[in-house]
Amino acid sequence: MRKFFNLAYKNLYRRKIRSMLTIGGVGVAVAVLVSLLGFNSGYRIALEKDVSGMGYQVLITAKGCPYELATVALSGTGALRYLTDDTIAKVKQDKEIAELTPMLMNPLIKENGNGFYTFWGIDKDSYTKLRPMMQIAKGKHKERITDPSSGKETEKEIDGPMGRWFKTREIKADEIYLKNGKVLKGLITGEGKYEKVVGTELDPVSGDFVQKKKMVSTVKVMLPSRVYNKIDVESVKTAKIGEELKDELYLKDGSKITGVILNETKDVYNVGDVELAYPNSEEIDLEQVAVEANGSPKIIKYDKGEEIELVMGWEAAQTGFVQVGQKLAINVKEMAREKVKEKITDPVSGKSKEIEKEIEKPVSTSYTFRVVGILEKGGGQDDGSYFIQIEEAQRIFRKYKMLTGIGVRLNNLAQLPLFTDRIYNRKELGETQIVSLAEVKGTILNLVQTAKILVMSVAFIAILVALIGVMNTILMSVFERTQEIGIMKAIGASRMDIFKLIWLETIVICVFGGILGTIIAVVGGSFIEKLIRAVMSRAGYVPAGQIINFTPGIIIGSFVGAIVLGILSGIWPAYRAAKMRPIEAIRSGE
Amino acid sequence: MENTQVINTKGLKKVYRLYAEEIAALKGIDLSINKGEFVSIMGPSGAGKTTFLNLVGCLDHITSGDLTVLGKNLNSFDDSRMRDLRLHHLGFVFQEFFLVKELTALENVELPMLFADNKDLSWAKHLIERVGLGKRMNHLPKEMSGGEMQRVAIARALANKPDIVLADEPTGNLDTKNAQSIYDLFRELGKEENLTIIAATHNVKLAYQADRVVHLREGRIEKDEIVKH
Ligand SMILES: Nc1ncnc2c1ncn2[C@@H]1O[C@H](COP(=O)(O)OP(=O)(O)OP(=O)(O)O)[C@@H](O)[C@H]1O
Numbered sequence: 001m002r003k004f005f006n007l008a009y010k011n012l013y014r015r016k017i018r019s020m021l022t023i024g025g026v027g028v029a030v031a032v033l034v035s036l037l038g039f040n041s042g043y044r045i046a047l048e049k050d051v052s053g054m055g056y057q058v059l060i061t062a063k064g065c066p067y068e069l070a071t072v073a074l075s076g077t078g079a080l081r082y083l084t085d086d087t088i089a090k091v092k093q094d095k096e097i098a099e100l101t102p103m104l105m106n107p108l109i110k111e112n113g114n115g116f117y118t119f120w121g122i123d124k125d126s127y128t129k130l131r132p133m134m135q136i137a138k139g140k141h142k143e144r145i146t147d148p149s150s151g152k153e154t155e156k157e158i159d160g161p162m163g164r165w166f167k168t169r170e171i172k173a174d175e176i177y178l179k180n181g182k183v184l185k186g187l188i189t190g191e192g193k194y195e196k197v198v199g200t201e202l203d204p205v206s207g208d209f210v211q212k213k214k215m216v217s218t219v220k221v222m223l224p225s226r227v228y229n230k231i232d233v234e235s236v237k238t239a240k241i242g243e244e245l246k247d248e249l250y251l252k253d254g255s256k257i258t259g260v261i262l263n264e265t266k267d268v269y270n271v272g273d274v275e276l277a278y279p280n281s282e283e284i285d286l287e288q289v290a291v292e293a294n295g296s297p298k299i300i301k302y303d304k305g306e307e308i309e310l311v312m313g314w315e316a317a318q319t320g321f322v323q324v325g326q327k328l329a330i331n332v333k334e335m336a337r338e339k340v341k342e343k344i345t346d347p348v349s350g351k352s353k354e355i356e357k358e359i360e361k362p363v364s365t366s367y368t369f370r371v372v373g374i375l376e377k378g379g380g381q382d383d384g385s386y387f388i389q390i391e392e393a394q395r396i397f398r399k400y401k402m403l404t405g406i407g408v409r410l411n412n413l414a415q416l417p418l419f420t421d422r423i424y425n426r427k428e429l430g431e432t433q434i435v436s437l438a439e440v441k442g443t444i445l446n447l448v449q450t451a452k453i454l455v456m457s458v459a460f461i462a463i464l465v466a467l468i469g470v471m472n473t474i475l476m477s478v479f480e481r482t483q484e485i486g487i488m489k490a491i492g493a494s495r496m497d498i499f500k501l502i503w504l505e506t507i508v509i510c511v512f513g514g515i516l517g518t519i520i521a522v523v524g525g526s527f528i529e530k531l532i533r534a535v536m537s538r539a540g541y542v543p544a545g546q547i548i549n550f551t552p553g554i555i556i557g558s559f560v561g562a563i564v565l566g567i568l569s570g571i572w573p574a575y576r577a578a579k580m581r582p583i584e585a586i587r588s589g590e
Numbered sequence: 591m592e593n594t595q596v597i598n599t600k601g602l603k604k605v606y607r608l609y610a611e612e613i614a615a616l617k618g619i620d621l622s623i624n625k626g627e628f629v630s631i632m633g634p635s636g637a638g639k640t641t642f643l644n645l646v647g648c649l650d651h652i653t654s655g656d657l658t659v660l661g662k663n664l665n666s667f668d669d670s671r672m673r674d675l676r677l678h679h680l681g682f683v684f685q686e687f688f689l690v691k692e693l694t695a696l697e698n699v700e701l702p703m704l705f706a707d708n709k710d711l712s713w714a715k716h717l718i719e720r721v722g723l724g725k726r727m728n729h730l731p732k733e734m735s736g737g738e739m740q741r742v743a744i745a746r747a748l749a750n751k752p753d754i755v756l757a758d759e760p761t762g763n764l765d766t767k768n769a770q771s772i773y774d775l776f777r778e779l780g781k782e783e784n785l786t787i788i789a790a791t792h793n794v795k796l797a798y799q800a801d802r803v804v805h806l807r808e809g810r811i812e813k814d815e816i817v818k819h
């Protein structure tokens with residue numbers, strides 16, 4: 001076959017433009033194929049890296065809590081559900097747990113409405129243990145240094161780590177001392193005033209009984225509390241003396257609840273500051289609160305308004321031109337509850353009366369942080385995220401004792417089904433959901449699979465078009481060279497010789513096409529990567545790592561594929577050429 | 591050796607079928623040609639010269655009669671055996687030269703050797719030099735004159751050391767001077783390589799430079815004369 005190579009090459013060379021176009025066609029087809037295969041392998045690797053990059057294999061969330069940021073973005077913040085932080089201690093008891101880390105994700109709507117700031121409240125020590133890749137970035141950068149005495153800020157160029165992780169601070173619950181000696185621990189979120197009905201009075205003018213009201217000042221506090229039906233309660237022991245007085249409820253099922261009875265109605269006790277409880281906002285009547293010597297209510301608010309240390313993802317810092325050491329104000333829109341009075345007309349009596357009702361409305365808020373560190377670029381969601389200490393997050397975002405998830409590493413991942421069963425069976429954990437990242441990966445891969453089938457059909461069509469293109473080119477040159485082929489047969493070329501010669505031409509086209517296609521794919525890889533990334537990010541999740549990965553196998557495979565393409569598309573024209581009878585071929589030239 | 595018959599025909603007929611029409615191009619040719627003979631075929635247009643050369647050259651099948659080439663009866667030959675005979679024992683020279691356009695002079699000469707799987711290509715070079723084109727070896731056909739192209743064609747015809755060279759109006763596209771030099775070359779090479787050469791021509795002056803002139807008319811031999819030099 002080698003003996004004809006020269007001839008085949010020269011034939012193609014003579015029809016330069018046509019050959020080039022055909023090679024280009026094959027090149028595009030091969031490039032598409034190489035990219036697709038590269039994507040296929042790269043995506044899997046990137047996804048795997050992303051999943052293992054999570055550090056944890058299992059995520060425990062409240063039932064129905066979206067575990068994926070993209071889903072949060074779609075469904076809005078309202079869909080977030082929370083675990084309470086006592087879940088940590090309870091889950092920790094399971095023998096299969098190797099490592100766990102609590103997390104509170106809190107998306108904040110940007111003030112301009114364009115997307116979210118994703119804040120993560122994390123426990124730095126356990127978090128970095130599970131996710132060792134979360135490292136402070138290094139390199140030449142500028143930092144803002146504040147002089148402690150004068151408070152003046154200067155900029156300094158530093159070659160080294162970009163700050164540090166935030167320092168873990170002890171954050172105490174706020175305390176409210178009641179007159180009865182009991183102490184409530186929670187998170188004070190504000191003050192309030194409301195009209196309390198203190199009795200009824202006969203209105204001498206109208207002759208109706210009207211409610212006697214009094215304005216009451218309250219302190220708003222988030223307390224872990226729970227409501228118990230009186231019929232379930234066997235007995236109550238109310239504490240009397242001492243500083244941290246706790247009431248005790250003995251339930252009919254034998255369990256004992258320790259806490260502070262916040263409220264008692266005809267049917268229920270509302271017990272605050274208890275284990276396994278969901279934080280509720282309570283309004284504590286200031287009249288119940290003990291008074292200090294100076295007359296002010298005895299309330300200790302531990303939040304001294306200290307600066308909160310913030311560590312930023314690489315991209316968040318880059319896009320915001322944020323420097324280590326600077327103060328950062330984050331302006332957001334938040335939904336706030338507000339009590340409003342509304343006049344309604346009573347349909348029966350026809351009298352108008354005022355009712356109080358709570359509405360939600362967006363208000364602009366600002367959070368201020370001190371940027372203490374910038375994380376290394378990881379390529380994933382983390383790059384655009386903001387990290388603060390979890391207790392701080394719970395405090396400032398008013399998610400007292402709440403978590404969005406617990407990341408878990410098991411001693412043995414194979415025990416996952418048993419672990420899941422055990423957790424689901426522990427009713428005291430409340431409604432939890434265990435998400436295995438392997439499962440998530442599977443779901444995503446399935447999604448991608450569907451997309452891939454579509455793209456593969458495009459590739460198939462490209463290859464088909466290339467095949468027809470090659471066949472057409474060669475067939476045309478065969479017809480053009482009828483006489484030449486006839487002469488070659490006349491001077492002794494066998495059918496096989498002619499077949500090989502023509503076949504070789506198509507193979508040469510396809511080999512060059514293959515080389516071109518591979519070059520296009522490899523050189524244009526980053527462009528194609530960007531393209532796929534852009535398309536995929538619309539659909540939701542894109543892995544952080546390189547999603548197109550060219551292995552030698554893929555390149556060799558596509559090359560072989562191109563040659564096979566040549567072999568296939570060459571058969572028919574070569575057969576046509578070989579079949580020509582020399583006598584007719586010669587005569588056609590006369 | 592002198593009197594070995596290389597070609598022998600008895601009642602050789604060729605009928606072309608064109609739709610319903612039958613055209614008898616050869617109507618019974620009895621002819622034998624000896625090894626080393628240089629034979630001119632003459633005759634008016636349509637006399638059957640090309641038809642005869644094609645049959646002897648194993649390019650076409652005969653209709654009836656007998657055709658023996660180099661001791662082999664072609665009546666029973668299939669395409670592949672005819673091709674073997676062409677490749678190893680026959681050389682062709684055409685009026686239009688028919689060189690492969692994208693190959694150089696030398697490569698054109700080497701081509702039949704490639705088809706014959708002949709590894710030693712030095713013979714091609716020798717032939718090119720022999721036909722006086724040593725300096726034009728690497729030229730493409732389009733860079734050569736008609737006379738030069740026909741010399742290359744002759745060298746190509748000799749590449750696989752054939753016994754018989756068939757030339758169909760080899761000088762038809764050449765001027766008198768070039769035509770003469772081609773005939774001179776035929777004569778010389780014929781002697782050197784002990785070739786049997788059969789050349790169809792309209793040119794009387796050239797025809798009579800052969801050893802023998804066979805006149806065809808309407809598919810029959812009209813006259814067969816030996817030329818005295
Ligand atoms: N393939 C063919 N089909 C039909 N008729 C043919 C075919 N080839 C040749 N003929 C006819 O056969 C006869 C002999 O043709 P041939 O080509 O052998 O003549 P020739 O002597 O070579 O003529 P010229 O000097 O013009 O080349 C002519 O009548 C021609 O029309």
Ligand SMILES: [Mg+2]
Binds near residue numbers: 639640758
């Ligand atoms: Mg003729």
